[in-house]
């Protein structure tokens with residue numbers, strides 16, 4: 149994304165906070181049992197807004213994090229942390245075909261959001277746990293500032309983050325080039341000179357793809373439009389040996405996903421709150 153000056157930064161932070169306060173106001177209920185909390189800088193304002201409601205509102209709720217950063221955020225706010233494996237023990241397994249959407253709601257940010265609410269996530273390196281938590285939630289509410297909004301994914305955000313096994317990383321990189329990615333790169337840690345290691349002990353590959361792949365015969369191209377679709381490109385990348393998960397959040401959501409059964413991919417948001425630099429916000433659903 150474009151570099152941002154210091155003066156603009158405070159406006160952007162105010163925009164993020166405005167979006168999160170509204171998202172919590174509209175969507176959080178003290179009757180909730182389990183609430184998913186994503187990762188990144190924006191989600192901090194969701195946690196802030198929930199904590200500000202006071203213990204009488206939040207004490208009965210368990211907050212499911214998506215990584216080490218969000219675990220600390222929840223804990224520092226005085227809220228109760230419940231990790232995914234503990235959640236799954238707590239709720240148990242009611243048998244084949246039963247719902248696995250145990251979380252009442254999941255709040256998270258995104259790196260880019262398209263007109264159909266598909267997202268790119270993983271700029272903060274937590275995409276795998278974020279996808280697990282989204283998959284376990286009845287609905288995903290996304291919070292972002294308005295710079296993240298685009299008609300089509302990979303318009304302003306440059307790459308798709310992909311979590312991969314370190315041993316297969318070079319193999320995955322080569323397969324991504326075969327698919328049409330331009331210069332996919334293993335991500336380095338910003339604070340060291342070594343590869344970034346995710347919370348799951350893997351590497352990330354950041355894979356740029358052209359926004360359009362016109363005239364391509366590839367099987368992840370929608371022939372009617374000459375474009376790759378988020379669902380098809382995700383499935384294609386996920387099929388590469390060594391890929392754990394892809395940072396595209398697409399697929400059915402909410403009641404549609406519930407109706408389709410427990411194995412459906414319901415990972416994209418049902419609603420997005422975009423904070424605007426003028427202090428206002430807009431929603432998209």
Ligand SMILES: O=C(CO)[C@H](O)[C@H](O)COP(=O)(O)O
Pocket residue numbers: 186187188189190191256257258259268269270271272273274275278
């Ligand atoms: O996907 C993510 C982390 O893996 C974040 O939600 C995404 O990178 C947005 O971060 P921020 O709120 O700091 O802009």
